[in-house]
Amino acid sequence: MHVPQETLTASPVKTASCRTILRRRRQMENAKYEVKVERNLLIPLSDGATLAADLYGPNAEGSFPALLSFYPYHKDDLIGASNEYPRRYFAARGYNVLLIDFRGLGSSDGIPHRAMDRGEGRDGAEAVEWIAAQPWCDGNVGMFGMSYGGISSLKVAYEQPPHLRAIVPIMGTDDIYIDYLYSGGCLSCLPSFGAWGSFMLAMNLMPPTLIDPAGRWYKVWQQRLEHAMPYIYPWQDHPSHDEFWQSGAVDCSQIKIPAFVIGGWRDIFPEAMPRVYEQLGSANKKLLMGPWMHTLPDLSPREPLDYLPEMVRFFDRWVKNEQNGLENEPAVTYFVQGSANRWRSERKWPVSRTTFSNFYLGAKRALATDPAGEDGSEQYEARPSVGTLAGLWDPTALGIGLPLDQGPDDLASVAFTSAAMQADTEISGSPEATIKIAVERGDDANLVVKLCDVAPDGSSSLISTGWLKAAYRNGLENPEAVPLEQVIEMRVPMVATSYMVGRRHRLRVSVSCSDFPRIFPTRTNPAIRVYFGGRRGSHVRIPIVPPPKNNGNYAEVRRPDPSVQRSPFFVSMTPRWTIERDLASGRTSVVTGSHQQSNMINGGAFDMNHVARASVTDSNPQGAAVHGDTQITLELPSVGQMIVKTTSWIGQDGLSLTGQISLNGTVVFEKHWRK
Known part of the structure; x- marks a missing residue:
């Protein structure tokens, strides 16, 4: 048909x-x-x-x-x-x-x-x-x-x-x-539950927008509403x-x-x-x-x-x-x-000539390729709001959200900085951090390791990040209790990258217990002790790619023709990204979303206003939550105006979701999901 x-x-x-x-x-x-x-x-x-x-x-x-x-x-x-x-x-x-x-x-x-x-x-x-x-x-x-x-x-x-x-x-x-x-x-926070999950709650309640004269669209839609189950509903249970x-x-x-x-x-x-x-x-x-x-x-x-x-x-x-x-x-x-x-x-990835260098955490917050001779340690108390400058990790193609200057987050972490690099150094591949810690207070800890490039002017640019919850230090299938005040080894995989650290720049490894709003904080603020020094001390293994012979591997790429309209149906899109700090309450919030308008392929119009907000206070990580509000307004030929509204609240241990649909001003569907 x-x-x-x-x-x-x-x-x-x-x-x-x-x-x-x-x-x-x-x-x-x-x-x-x-x-x-x-x-x-x-x-x-x-x-x-x-x-x-x-x-x-x-x-x-x-x-x-x-x-x-x-x-x-x-x-x-x-x-x-x-x-x-x-x-x-x-x-x-x-x-x-x-x-x-x-x-x-x-x-x-x-x-x-x-x-x-x-x-x-x-x-x-x-x-x-x-x-x-x-x-x-x-x-x-x-x-x-x-x-x-x-x-x-x-x-x-x-x-x-x-x-x-x-x-x-x-x-x-x-x-x-x-x-x-x-x-x-580590449980994802704003990107998955707010930016994508609350948006998809509304999308999955929408009717077919190709309105056929025989009415198939309406039968398909009614079946959908009868069995509606939000995508995000089971995620916290696993x-x-x-x-x-x-x-x-x-x-x-x-x-x-x-x-x-x-x-x-x-x-x-x-x-x-x-x-x-x-x-x-x-x-x-x-x-x-x-x-x-x-x-x-x-x-x-x-x-x-x-x-x-x-x-x-x-x-x-x-x-x-x-x-x-x-x-x-x-x-x-x-x-x-x-x-x-x-x-x-x-010809290959990882690049065949890749070598690996260990950069060791040391005394006086130094980072060096030679391990320090003496063991040392430093205590760190978690601050759940650390991470807001690391970018949006946006899943909705907003075109914004690159990492900002990491300096303030570095100061709120335990940061180890190298001497100036003597030559341009290409890091291409997946770094891995091995960090020895002891949890001195708390039931668990999220360990977040960031690798940054510190320019001569002091600005800090994010290269790569890794996350690991202490309970999953020996595998993601079976969590294990975290012993208090015992040294445990955390092997933290870091995401792949390709980045040239310039001559006179420095490398920095920062260790913290949060990356908000990329992940939810732990329910209580842990205190950890980070160990360094000695030949088997904490370090980051970094893939280094030496220059090719004769510098012959530069590639040419084709740029898009600016005269071509590649989004012919879109009318407008206004993205959102704000970082808010309430100095009275101590609350930190990150807001994302967009207002999008487009014409639909078969006639009619699509208007979506989507806002997702993640909030936390440093004194109450248990209260970290994501709120989402989405409204999709459809102008459907031969049907009229349909409005799909959804609201979402997602906390550490539960969620509350609501969907409501009105047709030409009359509510025709409403449902709540809670746990």
């Missing part, structure tokens, strides 16, 4: 400007086809549910390979508007491109899986095989997507559908517990890396097809994408890592890169089987931050 086709040109020229015409010709240099669109194809699943998809394809006779993206973010409004340009781009170059709604969301029917469930991959695998069997498909299918779309690409590839030839996961993860929700066993989380993780060694992995050093998954690349079971794989936050590379406010031509080359090679020499090129391209600010290409 689908609505009638619409046919549009891939990139119409609307001006006589020679410069504009030339730019657009360069942009469309490989475009061969006009684009036709089919709305709301219904893909049957084996259990009776149907997935709804939009198909953008070449307006030409014959069959073509297909590419699919699979999301919970609604093909007919939010993610559809965001993906309009990429899918027309691929369709104009000879691909059938399908954007598919998850089961029970958007225009798909059925009961949704819980977030990150393995069932999402099984549904996607069935969709791959259905697509391959259609007369407009030549039997070859690829898959791509960002964030949840990157996660679903990995999940579907793990299921090994026979006709899936290649994937491009962008800024995703193979294990959401490890990389985001419980980093080192603090360990138990079967709940393990069952949704992906063993990337079982993915044997070619994969092009794209990630960002300032993304919410900086460690995940290099790790996925390393573990993939395919010999034909590529890695692209930029300095980006959680946003598509061509839309990044920093170092934007036109990644779509690279994706086309990848899919042309492995889905169309064109012999374009891709496999003979360096597999890895990455951006070196800091004083370098340049792109490099390598």
Whole structure:
């Protein structure tokens, strides 16, 4: 079933400007086809549910390979508007491109899986095989997507559908517990529960916004409301890396097809994408890592890169089987931050010439490559508000939230600083900290280790961070009691990075017990003692990459054409990020969110106002909480105005969520979830 086709040109020229015409010709240099669109194809699943998809394809006779993206973010409004340009781009170059709604969301029917469930991959695998069997498909299918779309690409590839030839996961993860929700066993705070979780509460209550005359949309929506369960509801019940989380993780060694992995050093998954690349079971794989936050590379406010031509080359090679020499090129391209600010290409990741240097914590808060001869220690009392300057870790593509000067947070931590570096030093890879501590007060402790670059002017720039809860020091599956006043060793993995520390700059390692609002603090403020000195003392193992021979590995990248409108449906977006300190109450709050307005693909309008706030006082970490307020206003053709309102409160040990929907001023749905 689908609505009638619409046919549009891939990139119409609307001006006589020679410069504009030339730019657009360069942009469309490989475009061969006009684009036709089919709305709301219904893909049957084996259990009776149907997935709804939009198909953008070449307006030409014959069959073509297909590419699919699979999301919970609604093909007919939010993610559809965001993906309009990429899918027309691929369709104009000879691909059938399908954007598919998850089961029970958007225009798909059925009961949704819980977030990150393995069932999402099984549904996607069935969709791959259905697509391959259609007369407009030549039997070859690829898959791509960002964030949840990157996660679903990995999940579907793990299921090994026979006709899936290649994937491009962008800024995703193979294990959401490890990389985001419980980093080192530390419960995530504002990013997951507020910025994403409260927003998704509203999104998952929305009706299909493609209003069909037969009324299918209303039946799908009523089924959705009857079974509504917030994505975030079960997360606090599973603090360990138990079967709940393990069952949704992906063993990337079982993915044997070619994969092009794209990630960002300032993304919410900086460690995940290099790790996925390393573990993939395919010999034909590529890695692209930029300095980006959680946003598509061509839309990044920093170092934007036109990644779509690279994706086309990848899919042309492995889905169309064109012999374009891709496999003979360096597999890895990455951006070196800091004083370098340049792109490099390598054959492997980790870089094959990497060496490791231990930087030891020492007396007088020194950091050195030679361990101190005498043992020492320093007491530290937790301050839950430490961490606000480390950035937003934003999952909603706001384009803001880079780390600020870490100096004030360094002062509120136990910080160890090296002498000035004698030469430019490239740190590329995943550092690891080994810190010996004793918990002198409290039931548990979050250990947060940060590696920073201290410039000659004293400013401190964040390079990498690691988190580990003391109860999980021997593994994330089984927490162990934390003995008081006994020395324990904390091996803290730190996220991958590439960063050039300039000559005359210094390295700094700071140790604290909080990274707010990235993680919730422990329920009580611990006092710990940090041990250093001696050959087996606390240290950070840092991957150092020496310069290549003849400096021959600089890479050239393609910048986005500024004349091209890559977000044709968006009207406006105003992001939020504030850090508030109430000097009277001692409360620290971080606020994020946005006000977004866009036109919907099938007519109508989408207006979302989303605010998420995390607050804590240093004297009462137990009271740390996240509040979320989201209102989505829909103008739906032939239906009218629908308003979806949700409120969220998430604390250390429970939550309270409310959803309300009104249609043309009348409340038609209201529900509460509490625990």
